[in-house]
Amino acid sequence: MLSRVAESVYWLGRYMERADNTGRLLDVHLMQMPEFTQEELELWGPLISVTGDEAVFKLHYDQINLDNVLDFLTFNRDYSNSIINCSIRARENARSIRETISKEIWETVNHFYHQITHPKAAALMRREPDEFFGEIRKTAHLFSGVIEGTQSRSQSWHFLNLGRMLERADKTSRILDVKSFALMPKTKGQKFSPYDGLIWGALLNSASALEMYKKRFRQVTPEQVVDFLVLDGHFPRSILFCLSHAENSLHQISGTPHGNFSNQPEKQIGLLRSEIDFTEASDILELSLHKYLDQFQLRLNKVGNAVYESFFA
Amino acid sequence: MTFDQYKTDGFFDEYFVEDGKPRSYVRKIVKTINEMDPGELYNRQKAAEALMFETGITFTLYNTDETKEDIIPFDILPRIIPHREWEYIELGLKQRVEALNRFVADVYGDQKILKDKVVPKDLVLSSKAYRKQLLGIKPPRGIWTHISGIDLVRDDQGEFLVLEDNMRCPSGVSYVLENRAILKRIFPIVFQASHISPVEEYPSKLREMLEYLVPDKDNPTVAVLTPGMYNSAFFEHAFLAREMSVDLVQGSDLIVEDDFVYMRTTRGLQKVDSIYRRLDDDFLDPKMFRPDSLLGVPGIMKAWAKGNVALVNAPGTGVSDDKAIYSFVPQIIKYYLGEDPILSNVQTHLCRNKAELDFVVKNLEHLVVKPVAESGGYGILIGPKASKKEREAFKEKLLANPDNYIAQPVVSLSRAPVVVQESGMEGRHVDLRPFILYGKEIFVLNGGLTRVALKKGSLVVNSSQGGGSKDTWVIEPGKTKGTDA
Numbered sequence: 151m152l153s154r155v156a157e158s159v160y161w162l163g164r165y166m167e168r169a170d171n172t173g174r175l176l177d178v179h180l181m182q183m184p185e186f187t188q189e190e191l192e193l194w195g196p197l198i199s200v201t202g203d204e205a206v207f208k209l210h211y212d213q214i215n216l217d218n219v220l221d222f223l224t225f226n227r228d229y230s231n232s233i234i235n236c237s238i239r240a241r242e243n244a245r246s247i248r249e250t251i252s253k254e255i256w257e258t259v260n261h262f263y264h265q266i267t268h269p270k271a272a273a274l275m276r277r278e279p280d281e282f283f284g285e286i287r288k289t290a291h292l293f294s295g296v297i298e299g300t301q302s303r304s305q306s307w308h309f310l311n312l313g314r315m316l317e318r319a320d321k322t323s324r325i326l327d328v329k330s331f332a333l334m335p336k337t338k339g340q341k342f343s344p345y346d347g348l349i350w351g352a353l354l355n356s357a358s359a360l361e362m363y364k365k366r367f368r369q370v371t372p373e374q375v376v377d378f379l380v381l382d383g384h385f386p387r388s389i390l391f392c393l394s395h396a397e398n399s400l401h402q403i404s405g406t407p408h409g410n411f412s413n414q415p416e417k418q419i420g421l422l423r424s425e426i427d428f429t430e431a432s433d434i435l436e437l438s439l440h441k442y443l444d445q446f447q448l449r450l451n452k453v454g455n456a457v458y459e460s461f462f463a
Numbered sequence: 464m465t466f467d468q469y470k471t472d473g474f475f476d477e478y479f480v481e482d483g484k485p486r487s488y489v490r491k492i493v494k495t496i497n498e499m500d501p502g503e504l505y506n507r508q509k510a511a512e513a514l515m516f517e518t519g520i521t522f523t524l525y526n527t528d529e530t531k532e533d534i535i536p537f538d539i540l541p542r543i544i545p546h547r548e549w550e551y552i553e554l555g556l557k558q559r560v561e562a563l564n565r566f567v568a569d570v571y572g573d574q575k576i577l578k579d580k581v582v583p584k585d586l587v588l589s590s591k592a593y594r595k596q597l598l599g600i601k602p603p604r605g606i607w608t609h610i611s612g613i614d615l616v617r618d619d620q621g622e623f624l625v626l627e628d629n630m631r632c633p634s635g636v637s638y639v640l641e642n643r644a645i646l647k648r649i650f651p652i653v654f655q656a657s658h659i660s661p662v663e664e665y666p667s668k669l670r671e672m673l674e675y676l677v678p679d680k681d682n683p684t685v686a687v688l689t690p691g692m693y694n695s696a697f698f699e700h701a702f703l704a705r706e707m708s709v710d711l712v713q714g715s716d717l718i719v720e721d722d723f724v725y726m727r728t729t730r731g732l733q734k735v736d737s738i739y740r741r742l743d744d745d746f747l748d749p750k751m752f753r754p755d756s757l758l759g760v761p762g763i764m765k766a767w768a769k770g771n772v773a774l775v776n777a778p779g780t781g782v783s784d785d786k787a788i789y790s791f792v793p794q795i796i797k798y799y800l801g802e803d804p805i806l807s808n809v810q811t812h813l814c815r816n817k818a819e820l821d822f823v824v825k826n827l828e829h830l831v832v833k834p835v836a837e838s839g840g841y842g843i844l845i846g847p848k849a850s851k852k853e854r855e856a857f858k859e860k861l862l863a864n865p866d867n868y869i870a871q872p873v874v875s876l877s878r879a880p881v882v883v884q885e886s887g888m889e890g891r892h893v894d895l896r897p898f899i900l901y902g903k904e905i906f907v908l909n910g911g912l913t914r915v916a917l918k919k920g921s922l923v924v925n926s927s928q929g930g931g932s933k934d935t936w937v938i939e940p941g942k943t944k945g946t947d948a
Binding site for chain 1 (some may be wrong): 516517518519687691692697698701702704705709710711712713715716726727728729
């Protein structure tokens with residue numbers, strides 16, 4: 151397929167996934183509010199720092215608070231990763247490749263764009279955040295559905311999937327990272343309180359992972375949460391799962407059998423995925439969760455760069 | 464909402480012979496609509512607009528600060544043409560396109576028609592659309608004007624006249640197909656009343672034609688070349704590529720090596736054999752035409768000249784839709800085919816002739832004056848609608864460069880009913896743009912695009928200036944009873 155089209159379809163996947171994850175993260179934070187005091191809600195800070203775009207935030211706002219964070223991450227048109235900008239870019243990409251994607255995919259992306267750019271969208275978010283973010287989540291599910299149900303598994307599907315999976319792996323690592331500052335036991339041997347459990351529960355919720363987590367583990371502990379969100383092979387938002395699926399799409403694109411590689415992205419992602427295959431949660435915590443995730447994100451970026459060099463450049 | 468209060472106001476009306484008396488072939492639909500619940504027609508009209516918005520059938524507007532997309536207003540009352548009238552139109556269109564193709568081939572070949580002084584040589588050679596670089600080139604299968612859109616209007620007697628030829632990638636065909644699809648979804652009940660010729664075969668006919676231009680290859684690679692998603696007709700480019708299942712490429716996707724054209728794919732370069740280009744000649748190849756064009760493909764003209772790629776339409780065809788040359792089309796038909804034209808032109812004054820210029824200047828308030836090389840309804844003066852001041856200003860432009868203008872009497876244009884609001888229906892002026900493909904044979908798409916001037920009293924149907932469109936039906940033969948009054 152055309153390199154430009156492959157690139158657009160890949161970014162379509164990434165932007166839709168990015169918007170979905172940002173919405174999810176904000177939603178869970180808002181839902182937690184009644185249970186926490188203002189002080190504890192300083193958690194808004196990490197929400198910005200985890201994007202890696204603190205500097206951009208500070209250009210626009212004086213202080214970190216609920217209104218500013220919501221505005222920044224949702225409706226700020228000057229911030230390239232806000233939900234509204236993700237919707238605009240996803241739609242621009244989709245529009246430029248309408249001949250390639252199914253009608254249903256286009257209509258879903260178009261709907262998402264109209265949903266978020268609607269003149270009354272901001273007012274709805276403030277009045278009924280639950281409904282607002284719920285609708286966004288529904289559109290994201292619809293997007294997943296039409297991708298699964300209406301697009302042939304040709305190269306275009308695999309580039310779309312590659313974009314989604316790489317973005318999701320990155321976002322799961324960031325969701326985990328939000329809490330890594332605040333939540334890891336400060337000193338060795340510090341007790342894990344039930345209250346912390348609530349916060350870890352919220353974190354799992356951000357990744358829509360709480361229910362599936364509970365099917366596997368009885369209690370919420372940091373080690374098991376890390377195990378689940380990084381190393382679980384079956385949960386569709388875990389890092390390992392996303393990487394395996396991204397890797398599979400790369401192999402489908404090139405036609406190279408698994409266990410081999412024919413290009414740099416295949417090599418990079420194969421290395422990263424197999425390393426995680428042989429990692430345990432305790433290894434991660436030993437190094438420190440934050441450091442581990444930091445390194446992971448750097449290596450994931452390298453995969454992204456290799457995809458660009460091999461297919462789009 | 465019923466047709467009871469509908470007024471023809473003395474115009475030739477597509478639905479009514481006179482007030483209260485529908486034409487035989489619209490009787491069924493008029494009856495169906497008259498029997499609907501009050502308000503339902505309006506609800507359907509609104510539903511159609513919402514559907515177009517939701518499905519993103521939009522075009523891009525540039526006249527605001529922010530580029531903005533809008534739908535082309537769609538009116539749900541179909542424009543209906545009985546088969547026997549259509550047959551005659553179809554013959555006329557085929558004849559016209561065949562003659563124009565011969566004309567273009569001649570202009571870039573031996574120029575016999577110029578030597579025989581049937582068309583003035585300087586008129587052709589000075590046309591903005593004439594490309595002297597193309598002299599001596601023979602395109603694949605000798606076809607130049609592969610796709611044309613010929614604008615027809617009806618005068619106050621209902622006779623179809625050719626208003627304008629569009630031979631450089633005319634747009635609008637995607638609306639013909641989308642309008643039909645929308646109407647079927649929103650207003651299925653009206654389809655039960657009639658047998659309507661299908662339009663859905665167009666994309667496959669288009670692809671067949673594009674493949675026909677590559678005689679020596681079994682499964683040639685076809686692509687649609689677009690200037691990009693910010694072009695006002697991008698929707699159509701993407702639509703046609705999707706419907707034909709071919710790649711939609713931009714200039715930057717293509718590269719010329721050793722006079723062959725390739726596209727850049729995720730698996731390396733792939734040769735392209737036939738290109739439906741929706742890019743003006745000027746931008747096509749910076750090596751031959753505008754050197755500052757970033758949209759085009761350097762070297763593509765040489766590849767075409769060598770016969771290594773087909774370009775549709777062929778470069779240089781604009782010479783056949785120049786509005787000054789238009790006035791010679793009846794002679795062109797006679798010259799090449801030895802036949803009288805089936806479809807007549809609108810009477811046209813060439814301002815380059817002194818006597819006609821004087822006439823035009825004296826009669827500005829009765830005439831429509833158009834620049835010869837523009838399209839889209841830009842730069843025209845509609846005398847009777849213009850203020851005295853506007854006419855004076857226009858006169859100066861005209862006298863400064865008379866060669867650039869033609870003038871025509873105002874054709875009254877037929878009217879058809881449109882849904883205006885909850886209260887009712889009113890007549891609006893319409894034209895018709897049929898689409899013609901020239902491949903192995905000449906194919907005319909049933910019906911075409913009916914454009915409608917939605918502003919009350921307006922004669923301008925262009926979408927860039929407040930025009931909308933209607934689904935256009937050709938009623939199949941032998942399936943309507945009764946006679947036309």
